[in-house]
Amino acid sequence: MKQLFDFLPLLAFFIAYKMHDIYTATGVLIVATVIQIAAAKWIWNQVEKIHWITLVMVTVFGSMTLFFHDDAFIKWKVTAIYGAMAAALLIGQWVFNKPLIKAMLGGELQLPHNVFVKLGYAWAGFFLFCAGLNVYVAFNLPLETWVNFKVFGLTVMTLLFAVAQGFYIWRYLPKEQKQQSQEQLEQTKD
Known part of the structure; x- marks a missing residue:
């Protein structure tokens, strides 16, 4: 269950890309990753380091993608x-x-x-x-x-x-x- 949980932001990204474009998908990925962190804290009462690292990377690179539209x-x-x-x-x-x-x-x-x-x-x-x-x-x-x-x-x-x-x-x-x-x-x- 926990391994499947890790793929949910990626799945949200893919669906948003197929329905819209890379910029919408990037925004969805950022939001989905934040939700993933909150859900992990709520369900398991802990967030693994890799999730925090991923959140930082997704937020930084995703924000630059949206800001520069690149x-x-x-x-x-x-x-x-x-x-x-x-x-x-x-x-x-x-x-x-x-x-x-x-x-x-x-x-x-x-x-x-x-x-x-x-x-x-x-x-x-x-x-x-x-x-x-x-x-x-x-x-x-x-x-x-x-x-x-x-x-x-x-x-x-x-x-x-x-x-x-x-x-x-x-x-x-x-x-x-x-x-x-x-x-x-x-x-x-x-």
Whole structure:
């Protein structure tokens, strides 16, 4: 449920774009992101850091898009977010010698330190790839193509990469965690 909740502003953006234009969609994205933050606070009594970062990026780049009436700013927002996430992962590992992935998942997953390091590098590389791919699609292909890529392409790529990471992690999980994961998977099938 919570993962679906994260995609609602993106879905609102897509629908507004299809019904109107990129500027209306950008305004809707800003408002939907604010509503998402308020709803997260109300439902779960907490807002994750990534939501705050997204709100700031959406507000800054979206406001510039609307003020200058130039869709390049909202296109750059995607690259800025992916770049910021990659930078955070790499700085955590290079400067502080602590994989940020471990800090995010360490309480839920018991994995060897080197696995967390590899996951951090894998995700940083993936985010940098997505950032670069977004620049290419945004500034070399039609706006319609970029919107579809932003909403569907990047989402599917992220889901597939996460599933691939899940298969990689699986072999390093202690037996108890594997059993719990298997039981949770069977419960979701019912």
